[in-house]
Every structure is written in C-alpha cells, then in structure tokens.
Amino acid sequence: MSPAADRALLRLEGVHTHIGAYHILHGVDLAAREGEVTMLLGRNGAGKTTTLRTVMGLWRAGAGRVLLDGRPIQALPTPEIARLDIAYVPENMGIFGDLTVRENLLLAARRARSLDELDTARLDWLFDLFPALRKFWLYPAGKLSGGQKQMLAIARAMVEPRRLLLIDEPTKGLAPAIIRNLIEALQEIKRGRDGARTTVLLVEQNFMVAQALGDGVAVMDDGRVVHAGRMADLAGDEALQQRLLGLSLAAHQ
Template sequence: MVNPLLRLDGVHTHIGQYHILQGVNLTVNEGGITMLLGRNGAGKTTTLRTIMGLWKPSQGTVTFDGKPIGGKDTPSIAQSGIAYVPETMAVFHDLTVEENMKLAARSGPPDAARLEWIFGFFPALKRFWHSPAGVLSGGQKQMVAIARALVEPQRLILIDEPTKGLAPAIIEGMIGAFQELKRQSTILLVEQNFRFAAALGDSVAVVDDGRVVHAGSMADLVGDSGLQERLLGLSLDAHQ
C-alpha cells in the first residue's frame, strides 16, 4: 500500500463570506506529477493556497508526509519541504536572476552543482544570470519562478498554471523540462492547457464547485473524450 505524500480530507476553506472549498478530498502520492484540473473558479488555486497556509482551512485536515500541516503558518509549511510557484510569476523584477535565486536559498548560497542541474532544464537562466529579472520575457520569468522553487531540494512542489500567457513554442520547451523534473520531485500542478496536462500528468484530480469530482490516472482521462467533455467542457480530440 502506497502512503500518500500529501492528503486533504474533507477540507473546507472560507475567504471572507465566500465558501470556496466545500469538502476537498485529494491524495498526492510520492513521485511524478498530479494534475489538478477544473474550470475557472472551481477552487484549484484556493486548494494550493490552503495547502501552503496562505488560506486557513475552516474544516478538515491537511497532512504532509504523515504530519498535520493544516492551519500552520506558511514559513513552517515551506520548511517542511513544500515549495510553491504562484501563477503571478513571483520574481523580484529589480533584482538579477542570480539575486532572485540567492534569496530563495534559505540555508545559504545556492549549491553550484544544483544550479547546473537547474540550468539543464532552463538554459536561458544561465545566459541572463546577471540581468534584472524584469527585462526577461514572460516565459523566462516563469522559468525563474520555477527555478526559485527548485534551488533547494523539496519533497513537493506546488505549481499554479505555469503555461498561462505563454507562446506555444515556450510551452513545448517547458514540457521537456517538466518531464525531467518530475523524475526528481513530486509535483502538484494546476493547469488550464489540457495538452500540457495530457503530456505530463501521471495522475489527475478534477475540481468542480469546491470539490474533487474525479480522481484517477491521467492516461484514462486522456483516452476518454466523453469524460473530458463532462468534467472539463472540452475534448482533446476536438482540438487535434
């Protein structure tokens, strides 16, 4: 029996008067990429933010590596081995790529061998190492944001819509990077681009109206256009 790395049981999250998550049950096993899919406003980003402690669950439990983390503060959750890449591409625009990476390394200067490993995924970062992050393209900024989450080893990486607003050619390049990255880390990834999700996902959970309404293998969802249409309002076949 596989022990899940991350587990949400009956998680509810309120933001002000709004009841966003309404009993989310989610399991992320160690290794590979779990895709978190759903229509706009379904609760995907709120799920990631609740895991990271940016929003506090009003009910239910969040367990990471067998330990409860629901309701803990965000720095404590990060120190337990979880990194978060928000959809806002959280980089410091006035700082160089190098300075952005140094700030993300909590335990000291980034390890040179690990930086070379990251450059293998995102070679543009090496070229722009001494450039202000603000002059980079959208895709390159997203690479910096992801690289910041990788600068120290993490058990789990939460990534929110890494392809949002990116050109198709950049997205194709990121697929290759993520295929290598998922061999090293467990990833929970929110994505709207179904082709990207289909190329990378090992397992999938679909959120609708604040609940997980489907969970299973990504391959099964990719192979069932009727299920895609019912859950997501789309069909991969229709976009071939």
C-alpha cells in the same frame, strides 16, 4: 481509503476554506502520490488556486485536514510549511523584478547566505533545464520575457531539493514554443535528479500539457473534487473529458 491515498505524500481530507464571506472549498478530498505529478484540473473558479494556497497556509482551512506524509500541517504558519521542503509557484510567478536572476535564486535558497554556498551541481542542473537563466544571470528579472520569468519562478522553487512542488498554471499566456520547452523541463524535474523525484501538484488549463506531464489527475468543480484517477485514463476517455471539463482532447489535436 483508496490505494492512491495510501501512497500519497500529500492528502487533503474534507477541507473547507472560506475567504471572507465566501465559502470556496466544500470538503475537498485529494491525494498526490509520492514521486508523481498530479494534475489539478477544472473550469475557472472551481477552487484550484484556493486549494494550492490552502496547502501552503496562505489561506486557512476552516475544517478538514491537510497532511504531509501523514502529518497534519493545516495549522502551521506558511514559513514552517515551507521549511518542510514545500515550494509554491503562484500564477503571478512572484519573482522580484528589481532583483537580478542571481539574486532571486539566492533569496530562495534558505540554506545559502552567499552565492558561494549554493549547491553548484544543482545550479548547473537548473541551467541545463533553463539555459536562459545562465545567459541572463545578472539581468533584472523584471526585464525577462514571460516565458523566462516562468522558468525563473520554477528554478527558484527548485534551487534546493523539495519534497513537494505546487505550481499554478505555468503555461498560461505563453507561446507554443515556450510551452514545449517548459514541458521538457518539467518532465526532467518529474524524473528527478540523482534519483530523487519531487512530488508535484500542478494546476493547468491546457489539457495537452496535462496529458504530457500528469501521472494522476483530480478534477474540481464548485469547490469539490468530482473525479480522481490516472491521467492516462482521462486522456483516453473523450466522454469523460466532455462531462468533467466541457472539452474533448481529440478536438485539440
């Protein structure tokens, strides 16, 4: 086992996932090191979203193991997985458009039954990360801009401390200025609050975002992880970028 896997909070070992008649994941091996951001990269259809959904139990692993801190979780129902302090931000964000920003956050706080029971210090921290949420506190979430909805989706996942945060393409379709703001917020989440860092597994198509946020990286192709290592090493190797992703970072600067 590699040193990265030895220090991993999350590990996938030989994971296969079928969706109906389709065999999507073909023996995925993946390690997300504790306290780090691991970028999950690859072309469209490589299996990245299926990997996140398999970790959450939304789609079941037909073979292999999903381990959190060494504990197999692949057979647990999704609500039990979430109670292990794992949060998932899907590509469609999954917010409730008819509810206010406040109601969306309260709904995600399993330990709070009312606004008074929310951790106010943590809420202030989230407002510092995403100031628009304070401004639109009583605003229907469905009327927020795309960037504001993405901020709400991430804040909702972080309204309580999480050991592991799974995020699927948070910058997709956003304007460059909003992407920069989101990168800054995710960097702050990466640094952690009160010294408690959250482990993040993040799917992203924007290589510049991946370079800015990633500590580790795994590249998928055809339902398998075909490369795993440090993000800085991939960012510094144009030939490897071209071979794995069909792009060169230098061409995007």
